Amino acid sequence: MGDTTIKIPAELFATAESSRFQGTIEVPCLQAGPDTYRFAEPLPWSVDVTNTGSAFLVAGTVSGTGEVACSRCLEPVAYDFSGDIEGYFLMDEGDAAAFEGDEDAPGEDEFDLLPADHVIDLEPLILAALIVDAPSLPLCDEGCKGLCPACGADLNEGPCGCGKPADVAEFDKAANPFSVLADYDFSDN
Ligand SMILES: [Zn+2]
Ligand SMILES: [Zn+2]
Incomplete structure (x- = not known):
């Protein structure tokens, strides 16, 4: 106690x-x-x-x-x-x-x-x-690549291969539970 x-x-x-x-x-x-x-x-x-x-x-x-x-x-x-x-x-x-x-x-x-x-x-x-x-944005690593906003795969484990460019996910940004990721730059994948 x-x-x-x-x-x-x-x-x-x-x-x-x-x-x-x-x-x-x-x-x-x-x-x-x-x-x-x-x-x-x-x-x-x-x-x-x-x-x-x-x-x-x-x-x-x-x-x-x-x-x-x-x-x-x-x-x-x-x-x-x-x-x-x-x-x-x-x-x-x-x-x-x-x-x-x-x-x-x-x-x-x-x-x-x-x-x-x-x-x-x-x-x-x-x-x-x-x-x-508490940190405002807790991260496993500063360079964490996050989840693919289209298919949800963990991009730290490599490219997801779902074939959907990240900006396709912008369409349902509001409905996406990972919409916070939409502002993340995935271009270095
Ligand atoms: Zn992470
Ligand atoms: Zn994907």
Whole structure:
């Protein structure tokens, strides 16, 4: 079982105090845009929690290897995540108003209120860190040739020989589940 909740101990309620927390998070699968990553192992995370006087600043990292389908050929690709965890928890609701007009203050969506029981669940922050770190176009290789848009054969294994030029597939681009491949240059085959 992963563990993503931390309880702010009493000694951290002194300004400038800082403390490190670590644990693991179980992420069986992570949706990042159109891509689904699967993790065989729980991911280790670590954060430093610092008392800024009016809030707790949470900053740390989460890392682990996820498996995703290559955007072009759909073969499995391993991606090593290294995400930056960031959070800001105000000690007092009244402090939110104090930020008004302060240009350096975090935006309204960027801070939370410290719960009355001083227990913070880091899970949403950790998942956000992973999603931000995920590549926009995971590839098995920069030079991956992808699938033939006409017959679907894996062009990394050689020419498909279906005889249809790639631009024939442009006709049903909208209906083709691999329409993303239509913009790929196949001319060097
Ligand atoms: Zn590929
Ligand atoms: Zn083909």
